Amino acid sequence: MNNHKKFRLIGFCSVSALALVVQGTAQAYTLEVGDTTADIYGYAKLDLIYDVDADLGNTVNRNAILLDDQAGPEGHTTLHAYQSRLGFTTSTPAGGSELKTTIEGDFFGGGGGSFRLRHAYGEWSGLLGGQTWSNFGGFLGMNPTIDFTPQPGLGNAGRQAQLRYTVEGFSVALEDPENLGGSPLADATKSQLPDLTLRYQGGVDGFDYGASAMLRRLQYDTTGTTDSGKDSAFGWGLALEASARVAEGVTLRGSLTHGDGIGGYLEGTPAAPAYLDPATGELETISATGGTLGITAAAGPGNVTLGYGVARADLDEAVAAGAVADSANEKFQAVHLNYIWSPIRNVTYGIEAGYHSRQVVDGRDGDALRLQGMVMYRF
Structure with a gap:
């Protein structure tokens, strides 16, 4: 499959990795202009x-999960079509290579109901510029889910503005420092340098793997205010992921992500990348770790998937310094069981049970069960 077709296939599917289970070749309306x-x-x-x-x-x-000592109404039904999507790609021969562009949007803006930009980028001769999946994240360790929120613990493949160069399986990118990774403080955050990400992806005989690294500089500056002060710290992250076709119709996948000051580059992170120590005025990074594990097996016209994900932040020092409350989120977990099938080409149905939990620093926890179905018609 050439790169143009790969990008088109990814475009049909949400970050929840429905591409892993949609049957058949993706279709699109094709126009030829010169x-x-x-x-x-x-x-x-x-x-x-x-x-x-x-x-x-x-x-x-996951922040809406009630802890065991909290009361609230139970049983809620929601129907929406906000994930519906529209996009277009172009491909033009240019200078011995292909000039490709992609623009895509959906209706999940503002949490649902407003049109928003997902992808807007061009690529020529290995150089990509625009907004698309972060170079740090990948899809090999991502378990297919019907819910739009991926399982926690992955290297986040969220979309952000970047300049990326790719040669064979290696890619390096400069990415927006104020978007995906998150800010250390609500106010006075300062960004002087873009985030640097590197990734290598390869595969052999049904085994695909990827390794990513991220380096970023976190800063705050309150110069000119009554609480004048400034400091900076370096954050980093590493992510490993793999998928293996272990038998006919059976795929295992998993990932491991860790970093210090990693922030939102860890999917489903419970914490900010750093905190301000009120005693010293220094910016201190927060370490976080996550992982995923799952299995998908063919069954009839579709696939059954069982997947698990967890993300945990180390907040002990932040709580001891008085910078973070002991009621702050410390760990998120999710388990999904679903069946997604296509009775005919371009029609996909699915059912899913998702079990979600959160734990706060003082040890309290809570859980929630979500049942979900979907009907999707592609063109």
């Missing part, structure tokens, strides 16, 4: 959600 080929693609998707416990929103918001 040397340029343009494809228009998208889908309409209905999500049918029942939250047995707390209302977790249009897509799972």
Whole structure:
């Protein structure tokens, strides 16, 4: 499959990795204008959600999970079509290579209901510029889910502005420092340098693997205010992921992510990348670790997937310094069991049970069960 078709296939599927289970070759409306080929693609998707416990929103918001000592209404039904998507790609021969562009959006802006930009980038001769998946994250360790929120613990593949160069399996990128990774403080955050990400991906005989690294500089500066002060710290992150086809129709996948000051580069992170020590005025990084594990097996016209993900932040020093409350989130976990199938080409159905939990620093925890179905029509 050439790179153009790979990008098109990824575009059909959400960050929840539905690409792993959609059957058949993706279709699109293709136009030929001179040397340029343009494809228009998208889908309409209905999500049918029942939250047995707390209302977790249009897509799972783990902060909404009630702790065991908290009371709240239970049983909530939600139907929405916000994940529905529209995009187009172009491909033009240029200078001995292909000039490719992609623009794509959906309706999950503002948490649901507003059109938002997902991808807007061009690529020529290995150089990519624009907004697309972060170079730090990948999809090999991502378990397919119907819910739009991926399982916690992955190297985050969220979309952000970047300049990336790729040669064979290696890629390096300069990425937006104020978006995906998150800011150490709500106010007075300062960004002088872009985040640096590196990734290598390869495979052999049904085994695919990826390794990523991230380096960033975190800063705050309150010069000119009554609380004048400034400091900086370096953050870093590492991510490993793999998938293996161990038998006909059976795929195992997993990932491990760790970093100090990693922030949102860890999918589902419970904490900010750093905190300000009130006693010393210094910016201190927060370490966090996560991982995923899952199995997908072919069954009838579709696939069954069982997956697990966890993300945990080390907040002991931040709490001891008085910078973080002992009621702050410390760990998120999720278990998904789903069946996704296609009775005919370009029509996909799915059912899923998702078990989600959160734990705060003082040891209290809570959980929530979400039942979800979907109907998706692609073009």
